[in-house]
Amino acid sequence: MAAEDEMKSRVLVIGGTGHIGKHIVAASVRLGHSTAVLIRDSALADPAKAQLLKKFVDSGAALLKGDLFDHKNLVKAIKWADVVISAVGPRQITEQTRIIAAMKVAGNVKRFLPSEFGSDVDRVHTVDPMASLYAVKANLRRLIEAEGIPHTYVCCNGFAETYLPSIGDVTAIGAGPPESKITVLGDGNAKAVFVVEEDIAAYTTRAVDDARTLNKILYMRPPANVVSHNELISMWEKKAGRILQRVHIPEEDVLKWIKAEAVFPLDILLSIALSIFVRGDQTNFNVDPDQMHEAKNGLSTDVPGLVTSP
Structure with a gap:
């Protein structure tokens, strides 16, 4: 095994069968990370999900049985990983506190990427129903920071x-x-900003071992x-x-x-x-390099390294 491969983090994806999750799993495997997907037993009974999970396995990803409500197996799965990427859907956003609790018990996670994948929740100005969900995501950020969990918040803006x-x-x-x-x-x-899902996933998985994105917000706003x-x-x-x-x-x-x-x-x-x-909330502010990091390269499914904001 090459030294570069030995340095790559092991990535656990939670919510891997969802809209952006499936792209993240594929990108993680493609970039050479040992990759696992947390799955519930019910996923195997769903023909569409079972087919997707087979595709994951065929590509080299592992399947780990577990559930956000199964603390024991969640801790076990997290102990396997170096990096945890959550891509859970809106109905499970609040349940990510269970991931945080499991990571505190496991004690080994080098970085957590919670389920955001949209606008920066600390810089949006809207009304309910989304205002309440953005507030939940913002509160989750504060909990992650208060618990001292290494993190990266991914703000990819609009799904193409x-x-x-x-x-x-x-x-x-x-x-x-x-x-x-x-x-x-x-x-x-x-x-506004529109980014292809495969590129969002590629930037996300590039970031997990990039020291420049640690404890920062990763923005995807390529000029084009x-x-x-x-x-x-x-x-x-x-x-x-x-x-x-x-x-x-x-x-x-x-x-x-x-x-x-x-x-x-x-x-x-x-x-x-x-x-x-x-209200232009995706672009009406400047990136502060002390708190943020911006991916500025032209996009492709083979995304080059992230570029530091000037």
Whole structure:
């Protein structure tokens, strides 16, 4: 085994069958980390998840039985690892306190990456329902810091697979490009960031052994991926060869919509979009190198090393 391989951390992924989790598992294996995925017994009974887990095993990843509510096996799995990456979904965000408790017992974790993978929860300005979830994530950060757990918070901003198929129209996510009209929240000029999931995973797994990201926030804001909604629409119009009618909704109307009319999941999407597309929370601040680290290279699935902010 090469010396470089011997230095690579063993990575445990919790939530590995989820939207971003499956990409993180693949990237971790591809980058040469000994990789394990925490799985519940019920995962093997789900045909789609069972197929994905087989793919993990075939690629070289290990499967470790465990559950956030099974403290004994959770501690056992964590003791195997050097680095723990949580990619659990919104319904399990609060349960990450159980991971922290297990890491304190295990006593061996060199770094914890909690489930964030979005905007910086300490710098967002939105309303419920997402405001409450962001607050939970922020409180989890404070707990990690108070417990003295080495960490990296990953702020990848917008998932490309979520926002780009509908050209940024959050009222049409999952429906593909609009036919003739597109909804634009606010004036459409706030800058947002869209990153391909494979690249998010590659940056994340590159960071686990990078001393420059230890106890810092890792930002993914490559210049080519920073665009306003208006710019995104114009790019699509140029490629598609047709023009969309832009229907602008002022901020005050977006707030009324969220409060009075929107239902799940549109209420969540709108409250996220308020932060991103109206208030520009992904780009309206500068990176402080004492607390943050920025990935600035051009993106590909073979991401080069992280670059320190100037």
